[in-house]
Amino acid sequence: MANPITGNDLTEGSIPRQMLSLALPMLIGNLLNTGYSVIDAIWIGRIVGNEAIGAIAVSFPVIFIFISAATGATIATTILVSHFYGAKNYSAVKKTVNTSFTLAICMGVILSAAGILFSDWILVLLGTPETIQPLASSYLKITFLGFTALYLGYLVKSILRGVGDTKTPLFFIACGVLINAVLDPILIIGLGPFPAMGLDGAAVASLLSSSVALLMGILYLRKKGSILAFDNLSLDFSIVRQIFTIGFPSMIQQSAVAIGMVAVVSYVNSFGAVASAAYGAAWRIESVAFLPAMSLGLAVSAMTGQNIGAQKMDRVHLIFRWGILITVAVSLFFSFLFFTFPDQLLSLFTTDQDVIAIGRGYLRIVGPSTVLFAVMYVSNGVINGAGHTMTTLLFTIISLWGIRVPLTATLSKTSLGITGIWIAIAIGFGVIMCISLGWYYSGRWKRRVVKSAVTPVAQKYEISAAEAEVQRE
Numbered sequence: 398m399a400n401p402i403t404g405n406d407l408t409e410g411s412i413p414r415q416m417l418s419l420a421l422p423m424l425i426g427n428l429l430n431t432g433y434s435v436i437d438a439i440w441i442g443r444i445v446g447n448e449a450i451g452a453i454a455v456s457f458p459v460i461f462i463f464i465s466a467a468t469g470a471t472i473a474t475t476i477l478v479s480h481f482y483g484a485k486n487y488s489a490v491k492k493t494v495n496t497s498f499t500l501a502i503c504m505g506v507i508l509s510a511a512g513i514l515f516s517d518w519i520l521v522l523l524g525t526p527e528t529i530q531p532l533a534s535s536y537l538k539i540t541f542l543g544f545t546a547l548y549l550g551y552l553v554k555s556i557l558r559g560v561g562d563t564k565t566p567l568f569f570i571a572c573g574v575l576i577n578a579v580l581d582p583i584l585i586i587g588l589g590p591f592p593a594m595g596l597d598g599a600a601v602a603s604l605l606s607s608s609v610a611l612l613m614g615i616l617y618l619r620k621k622g623s624i625l626a627f628d629n630l631s632l633d634f635s636i637v638r639q640i641f642t643i644g645f646p647s648m649i650q651q652s653a654v655a656i657g658m659v660a661v662v663s664y665v666n667s668f669g670a671v672a673s674a675a676y677g678a679a680w681r682i683e684s685v686a687f688l689p690a691m692s693l694g695l696a697v698s699a700m701t702g703q704n705i706g707a708q709k710m711d712r713v714h715l716i717f718r719w720g721i722l723i724t725v726a727v728s729l730f731f732s733f734l735f736f737t738f739p740d741q742l743l744s745l746f747t748t749d750q751d752v753i754a755i756g757r758g759y760l761r762i763v764g765p766s767t768v769l770f771a772v773m774y775v776s777n778g779v780i781n782g783a784g785h786t787m788t789t790l791l792f793t794i795i796s797l798w799g800i801r802v803p804l805t806a807t808l809s810k811t812s813l814g815i816t817g818i819w820i821a822i823a824i825g826f827g828v829i830m831c832i833s834l835g836w837y838y839s840g841r842w843k844r845r846v847v848k849s850a851v852t853p854v855a856q857k858y859e860i861s862a863a864e865a866e867v868q869r870e
Contacts, residue, residue, distance in 0.1 A: 405561030407700045408483055408707040413719050415561075419696035420689075420723075422563040426570035427688040441585070441596060449596045450746065451670050452532035454677025455525050458658035459516065460540055463508050465655045467548040469648025469786075470500060471555035472698075473640045476784055478559025479699050480847040483706025489636075491624045494556055496636040498627040501552045505545030512541030523663045526670045536600050543604030546611045553614035556625055558699050565617065573610035577602050639847065643786050650790040657797040664809050664818055672815055675755035678746040682760065686731035686767040693724045694774035701782025702847075710843060713779060717837065720775035728771035735764025759819050766823040773830040776837040784846030792832045801825030 407415055441449045474497040481489040516537040525533055554566040580602035587593030594601065618626045665676045697720045704712045735742070739760040743753045777789050801821050808817025836842065 406483075407479075407561050407703040408709055408712070412700075412712070412715050413723070415700065416693065416696050416716070416719055416723065419558075419561065419563050419699060420692040422567040423558075423695055424689055424692040426563075426567045427692060428685070429570055429574045441599060448528050448670065448674075449532055450677045451526065451529045451673035452536055452596060454673050454680065455520065455523060455529055455662060455666065456533045456537050456540070457677075457680075458655055458662050459519050459523075459537060460512075461658060462652055462655035463512050463541070463544060464547070464551075465651030466508060466648050467501070467504060467544075468551055468555075469646075469651055470497065470504065470640055470644040471548075471551045472647045472781065472786070473642075473644030474552060475555040475559040475695075475699060476643055476702050476782065476786075477636070477639055477847060478556055479561075479702025479782070480706040480784070482560045483703030486706075487624050490560075492633040492636050493640075494625055494627055495629055495631050496633050497552060497556070497640065498549075499630045499632055500637070500640065501549055502545070502630075505548040508548070509541050509544040512544060513538050516541065519659075523659060524666050526666060526673065528670055529673065532596050536596050539597055539600035539604060543607055546604070546608040550607055550611040550614060553611065553618065556618075558695065559702070560625065561699060561703070563696075566614070569610045569614050569617075572613060573606040576609055577606035580605060643784050643846065646787040646790040647781070650786065650793045653790070653793050653797060657802055660802050661805055661818060661822070664805050665815065667809075668815050671749070671751050672755055674747065674749070675743075675752045676759065678743055678752065679756035679759040679763075681746070682742050682756075683735065683764060683767065686728060686735070686764070687770065689727040689731075690724050690767070690771035690774040693720055693771075694778035696720075697775055697778030698782035701779050702784075705783055705845075706847070713783075717775065717779050720778065721772060724771040724775055725768060728768045732765040732767055735760040735767075739764075755815060758816050762816070762819040763822050766826040769823075769826040769830040773826070773833045776830075776833040779837055780833070780842045783842045783844075785842050785844075788836060788842070789833070792829050792836070795832060796825050796829035800828045 405415075405418075407419075441453065474493060477493045478490055481487070481493065517534050520530055520533055520537070550569070553569070557563065557566055581599055582588065583591050584594050584598030584602050585596075587598075615627065619628075662673075662676070665672050697716055700716050701713050704710070704716070739757040740753055742760065743756040747753065777792070780789055801824070804821035804824060805818050808821055809815065811817055813820065
């Protein structure tokens with residue numbers, strides 16, 4: 398019988414070493430995905446044209462709304478698994494895995510169907526330019542066709558992250574990116590027996606590569622025969638309640654961010670197709686700087702979960718301090734690049750000087766504010782890791798819908814024009830950072846949310862004869 402315990406204990410040892418050990422594989426994986434999406438955009442922009450870049454820029458917030466709804470549940474899974482694993486409650490880990498997969502399959506199918514049915518209506522609602530509408534519609538429908546596989550892939554990574562394993566998912570990501578890299582030019586340009594599909598080819602390549610990566614992840618967990626292996630469609634309703642208690646606010650939070658991005662994009666679209674293309678190119682560049690902060694925030698969340706499960710609150714404070722130190726150093730480097738070399742970065746995507754001029758303003762105003770975003774991600778990582786996702790939801794609503802969107806609506810109609818949108822985005826980052834830090838220092842996140850996480854350390858994971866047979870290699 399395979400060892401039922403798979404993962405890394407994050408409740409002992411060097412905090413910076415563990416943090417980097419967790420964050421670096423996630424960062425490399427995200428860089429692979431983002432780096433390839435940048436290359437993908439270069440292919441599309443130079444071969445299909447600026448309209449295709451604008452179509453991706455318009456489509457992304459729509460896709461992100463659905464991804465956000467799905468990832469809320471996977472964040473809840475990470476939090477629950479990390480708490481139970483830190484408390485050495487291995488039977489609860491197993492129940493969480495089976496319940497999470499069952500819910501994910503149901504939710505994935507529903508969201509995929511909804512995306513296909515309503516994508517055209519959403520694009521019209523956004524006021525998408527007519528030159529972009531057909532490209533964006535087709536791209537969205539193909540993307541949503543593969544949404545369930547994408548969602549389940551996130552779930553596999555979230556389960557492994559909960560037990561402190563971020564290296565294994567990196568292998569799946571690398572394989573997916575490699576497959577995408579091979580298929581992309583073949584399907585976009587049309588090589589050999591394959592017809593030229595343009596922007597649709599990029600969507601099909603992503604669909605196929607994410608499906609292969611998911612299959613590899615599931616087979617890996619099954620082969621390991623561990624407590625992390627999904628082996629039956631079942632629901633433990635005590636776990637379901639906690640997934641929705643923790644995951645629902647996170648779903649709403651990330652959906653609120655996505656809808657806020659949609660609102661911002663709608664104001665950008667009002668300035669024309671050139672502005673849409675500039676926003677799409679500049680946002681892709683800036684998103685590279687978000688990745689280290691997001692990876693560190695997820696590492697902080699997993700470490701916080703395990704240490705709260707083990708009742709080591711003093712160690713959580715050290716995790717916060719190290720997270721701030723590392724993320725600020727990294728984000729300052731990116732801010733310098735964005736402010737100093739905007740034209741050179743934008744020229745990777747387009748030679749259109751009007752697009753570059755608008756994108757330059759974005760990078761020089763929003764780029765430096767990535768430091769504020771990075772700090773917020775660490776403090777939110779502690780709060781989310783403790784299970785207080787409703788709290789971070791409130792932070793998001795205040796900063797986004799109380800500050801950024803109203804400011805965007807107001808400033809974009811002044812003499813500032815599109816520059817007012819960039820200023821509103823930067824101010825929104827500053828507000829949410831201040832609120833998040835204030836809540837962390839208040840100590841209110843220490844109130845326990847995850848139930849039944851604490852068990853005697855000596856408790857062992859006992860497997861029934863039937864379970865042993867399932868897990869036997």
